[in-house]
Amino acid sequence: MKPPFVTEPLNPDHDRSAFHSGSDSLDRYFKERASQDVRRRVAGCFVAVDQDKTIAGFYTLAAASVALDALPREMAKALPRYPVVPVMLVGRLAVATTHQGKGLGSALIADAIIRTDRFGIGAFAMMVDAKDEHAAAFYQASGFTALPGQGRRLCLPIATALRLLQD
Numbered sequence: 001m002k003p004p005f006v007t008e009p010l011n012p013d014h015d016r017s018a019f020h021s022g023s024d025s026l027d028r029y030f031k032e033r034a035s036q037d038v039r040r041r042v043a044g045c046f047v048a049v050d051q052d053k054t055i056a057g058f059y060t061l062a063a064a065s066v067a068l069d070a071l072p073r074e075m076a077k078a079l080p081r082y083p084v085v086p087v088m089l090v091g092r093l094a095v096a097t098t099h100q101g102k103g104l105g106s107a108l109i110a111d112a113i114i115r116t117d118r119f120g121i122g123a124f125a126m127m128v129d130a131k132d133e134h135a136a137a138f139y140q141a142s143g144f145t146a147l148p149g150q151g152r153r154l155c156l157p158i159a160t161a162l163r164l165l166q167d
């Protein structure tokens with residue numbers, strides 16, 4: 001995460017009330033449900049804050065799995081023939097309107113990838129369900145590939161992502 005932002009796990013001291021991303025459903029989720037999901041351990045939630053602790057963006061992470069035969073052949077061929085393989089789901093991600101278009105969304109994706117890699121647990125890829133075509137274009141610009149026949153579900157192998165981050 002580039003200065004002036006740092007990312008940290010969502011905690012009760014964060015003021016979520018003024019966060020506005022332009023997506024009502026994501027804003028509502030963040031304000032009303034994110035901390036419950038964290039408490040119930042069905043998602044982790046991480047926020048990007050500036051020096052004043054104002055929230056500029058957030059994302060959620062959760063363990064998930066994907067059927068091997070749902071993956072593009074090129075991706076699947078590097079994997080063992082297990083019927084399903086583990087991934088990390090970026091369930092929700094949003095940037096405040098005042099900070100959109102400045103690279104923060106990509107920086108949040110990078111943060112999620114680095115965090116997952118650091119856990120050292122089995123998750124071969126990041127997976128997302130883009131909420132619309134704009135979001136899908138954003139994820140594609142960040143290196144994600146659409147899964148054939150899976151709606152707007154996209155995937156980015158972590159090994160590929162780490163290579164992209166080094167470039």
Ligand SMILES: CC(C)(COP(=O)(O)OP(=O)(O)OC[C@H]1O[C@@H](n2cnc3c(N)ncnc32)[C@H](O)[C@@H]1OP(=O)(O)O)[C@@H](O)C(=O)NCCC(=O)NCCS
Pocket residue numbers: 021022023026092093094095096099100101102103104105106107129130131132133134135137138139141142
């Ligand atoms: C989608 C969203 C997260 C993007 O964040 P951002 O900080 O504005 O995006 P960035 O500045 O990091 O852009 C990264 C890349 O994605 C591209 N991109 C961003 N938004 C895009 C859009 N709506 N359509 C097409 N491409 C887009 C940028 O051009 C950039 O490409 P580049 O690296 O080739 O220059 C942000 O606009 C947002 O929070 N929107 C409302 C909520 C939402 O849609 N969340 C996605 C949930 S599935």
